[in-house]
Amino acid sequence: MLAERGETAQAERYYRAAAASGHTDSLVNLGVLLRQRGDLDGAERCCREAIEAGDTDAMNNLGNLLRQRGDMAAAEHWWRRSAEAGNGDALASLGALSTERGDWARAEELFRESAQAGNATGMLNLAQVLLRTGRVREAERWLRAAGETRAAPEPALAPEGPDLRAVTAWLDGPAR
Template sequence: MFNLGYLLEKRGDEAEAESWYRRAADAGNAAAMTNLGILLKERGDEAAAEVWWRRAAAAGSAAAMFNLGYLLEERGDEAQAESWWRRAAKAGSTFAKSRLGLRLRERQGRAGEKDG
């Protein structure tokens, strides 16, 4: 179900893809939950995306944890964003590790500006 949703999304049939992602997500597929969240966020439904990413994160999806971090950062909640990126990094997300490295460098730059 997830793979069919993914193929349909890549073909541009987002409505049908969403249907298959929902079926797979309801069956417990964390990847489908994650992709459903991405699809919904791209449509502008951040609240629904967050719900699916939180469900996927609870199921162990590092990608969902990473995406949730970005959503929270966009809302201005940097502490929670970083917390989710740390969880994603522990779950194996190389993207989250990279993002955390960038955050550390940004912090060091800000600290240097204050000192200089």
Template sequence: GDVDAMPFLGEMYGNGLGVKLDKKKKERLYRMAADRGSAFAQYNLGTFLHFEEKFEEAFRYYVLAANQGHTEGEHGLGYCYRLGRGTEKAAKIYRRAVELGDVEAMRNLGFMYETGSGVKLDKKKAERLYRMAADRGDATAQFNLGAFLHAEAKFEEAIRYFVLAADQGLAAGEHGLGYCYRLGRGTEVDLGKARYWYARAAAKGYEKATRNLARLDAGL
């Protein structure tokens, strides 16, 4: 069969697109393509197995994909290391993925440098990586950069990045923007706008926004 078609057919079975939903067929098709050397299928099978909590097998397929230079496979492998032990390996893998232009890896490696997780704490590297991802349109990186700049008391620049994240519908960005309007950070105090952005984030289940909205409504 066509190796390239197998994972796409597997995806159709996994989501019930034009065929009856069948997770077993999805897994079998992924395996057929993965075992024939498709890096795309190896990554997707790794992700499927990860959700099934078959972590050791998932890890093996991420390794196979990463060894072929598959960017998302490298990211998946880094994710496994980051959640388990061996964060030094995660940093190494993220660095490789960053070189390949992986935006999510830029953001995750930035977080590792900001927190000193598995790497030496380096705020300048963290900021640079956040900017790389944020300027490529990653909403979470835009929020992370906004929060980073806010902590550095660079409020006017911080709010610009919160706006970018909020405009993409990211709840954390909406909350950050509400917080700036509430306290007048980088802008004039505007309780109406603060309430608007808190409410948007709260509607998405963002707990901090729910708490701050209640405090605002209580006049605290």
């Protein structure tokens, strides 16, 4: 709650106290807070400590941090480990990596797996791939599912089909 209100110094204090008592989720949250602050070394230490405790979210977060540092091989390694453990965010990250490599078929597989696991990012990215290939109705179903998952307003859908400009605008931020 403190972090959401922007009281990061107080949030950090409580995260550190909880992490010191063995609360792995607080360690993961501390890593996110430190990364947002720009302390990548501190964030990486938190991720690695949480990974040692078996946290798959920390594996995904470490992948994101390593990507930020430009180490794509290491990022991919951690996303794969996290995805193998069933982490939907990691599957979506691997899908995004596949799109960057131009492997749209593999990206669709990964986004679909992420989406079917209930991950809103995977749903949005799958919808984007489906729109790209002209499968508008299926894309619309995934957009609706993502809207329900995220409790976010979905783009306007006309009776004859989706307003593609509204869909594109809605996808622009989350799909990234």
